[in-house]
Amino acid sequence: MLLRKLLRSGGQASCRSPDPDSYLLHVTEQCYERLFAVKPKVRAIHAGLECGLFLEKYPELDMVSFGPTLRGVHSPDERLEIATVQKFWDLLCAVVGSL
Helix, strand or coil, X not given: CEEECCCXXXXXXXXXXXXXXXXXXXXXXXXXXXXXXXCCEECCCHHHXXXXXXXXXXXXXXXXXXXXXXXXXXXXXXXXXXXXHHHHHHHHHHHHHHC
């Protein structure tokens, strides 16, 4: 599972490098490592582009984007890896519970 952190840059919504000072990213990383006994891969990818749109309007927000694994997105072959849904839910609950 990937964590995706998006930042605002130059007023344009786009994928950006993770903010190493983000409190929410730090909490999410800690929860991930506690739950799954491995460090998460943290990077910005296109799948979390919507965060950039929110940051454009509300630059003070601290946010992360993560979810279950999707394949073939926006194509007739789009599918969800069902086995990753529980992992996503567990992480979401842990992060919200830690805030």
